[in-house]
Amino acid sequence: MPLDRRAFLRGCSGLAFGAAGLLNAAEGFDQPRQVRRPNIVFVFADDLGWGDLGCYGNSTIKTPNLDRLARQGTLFTSFYVPGSVCSPTRAGIMTGLFPARLSIHGHLATAEQNRARAMPNQLDPSLPTLPRFLSQAGYVTGHYGKWHLGGDPAAYGFVKNRSVDRAAAAPQGKSDWNLWDPKLRARSSEMIIDETIGFVVRHRDEPFYVQAWLLDTHATLNPSQEQMKPYERMSNPAIPHKNAYTIYAAAATDADKQIGRLMQKLDELGLAENTILIFSSDNGPEDAAIGNAGHSGVGSPGPFRGRKRSLYEGGVRVPFIVRWPGHTPAGKVDNQSVLSGVDLLPTLCLFAGVKLPADLQGDGVNAAAAVEGRSFVRTKPLMWEWRFHIAGHTLNRSPMLAIRDGKWKLLMNSDRSRVELYEIPNDPSEMTNLSEKHPDMVERLAGPLLAWQRSLPKGPVDPGAGSNRYPWPIEQPRVRP
Secondary structure (H helix, E strand, O other): OOOOHHHHHHHOOOEEOOHHHHHHHOOOOOOOOOOOOOEEEEEEEOOOOOOOOHHHOOOOOOOHHHHHHHHHOEEEEEEEOOOOOHHHHHHHHHHOOOHHHHOOOOOOOOHHHHHHOOOOOOOOOOOOOHHHHHHHOOOEEEEEEEOOOOOOHHHHOOOEEEEEOOOOOOOOOOOOOOOOOHHHHOOHHHHHHHHHHHHHHHOOOOOEEEEEEOOOOOOOOOOOHHHHHHHHHHOOOOOOOOOHHHHHHHHHHHHHHHHHHHHHHHHHOOOHHHEEEEEEEOOOOOOOOOHHHOOOOOOOOOOOOOOOOOOOHHHHEEEEEEEOOOOOOOOEEEOOOOEEHHHHHHHHHHHOOOOOOOOOEEOOOOOHHHHOOOOOOOOOOEEEEOOOOOOOOHHHOOOOEEEEEOOEEEEEOOOOOOEEEEEOOOOOOOOOOOOOOOHHHHHHHHHHHHHHHHHOOOOOOOOOOOOOOOOOOOOOOOOOO
């Protein structure tokens, strides 16, 4: 059924994003900023886990530039992406809406695959988007690198772009910049950052918003011998193939190196002081059970249970670092604020002085207080749905639905075949199910979660969705020798 855009925007439960409401919602922002509006640079890794950076506790992978970024800005430990795979997360960030509302449940693929999953071939270009709001307010907008939302980024508000993975099923979808080619794959981060730096240089005298959305560390990885050299010790020289960790760590370190070049260019141009620089990842690390990641699917979810596709913390909780000198506290680790990718639209528009339509509603909240180091308490829950099978170990196979509200997280199947309640600050690894101990909390969270699921567009559900069954050995008929 076609989506009624006006009815949808009015009907979405969420925070009204009117400019007056945003300014009043953020303590200390009663008047729009009069100084030059900040530039915004958003660097997005692909399939990089919460635990893959030194500043998030990784003692093996070298990420000196992102570690420096964390020292210069604020590192958030409870940032959630809107989806547990790429396209849903990117749709949620662009629109400020939970992607399940838009029928974007998994990655956008061929027209046949999308149709089989009751998904569109591209993100609806008529939806309000973050880059469109910024462009209409006078920002020069650019996108470079992975897109994976179908169509041409220009249709969503980007004045300049060069993208990968436009999805051939969508109009004008095919990209001629194939950084997945094994011959280019090792240089993909370098090439995306080259384009981003060129954009920054050309538009340094006007406010800009630019996305550098990397392919690293998404499989298939093919790092060069030089890139793998710092991690050769992990591979046995007597065996011709490289250790999976050697391959993965090499790609992560090269991505960090290229991000360092971008940081250096901002410094050289005198732009760093007035630039909001954001780093994050689109979902948790890939599992080696997936074919193209068999040689490299060893990214770290840190202390969390779950990986890519899972609704456990390791699948949807990712790194998030923000640097904005003079506004974001330097060297701070924020363990309290619960943030989401759907918050970026209202928050960045506020910082940019963008006046949003008074009747525009979405699923995000204004998180300006958290970014500026002040007390922030989330006023709206976060919700997810995953309708498909989850690869890998049975411990990572979450139920189909999840909601996080305050300190509590409930995961469940709609038929209640599985119900799991966790007190996340005290149990971030989601190992102690408190559903029987706190039945009242289960019902308080289950009500809005199930109501939300019933409001979603209908579509097929994989037979194994929400299941963590293991094929336990059973007795077999005796066979005579």
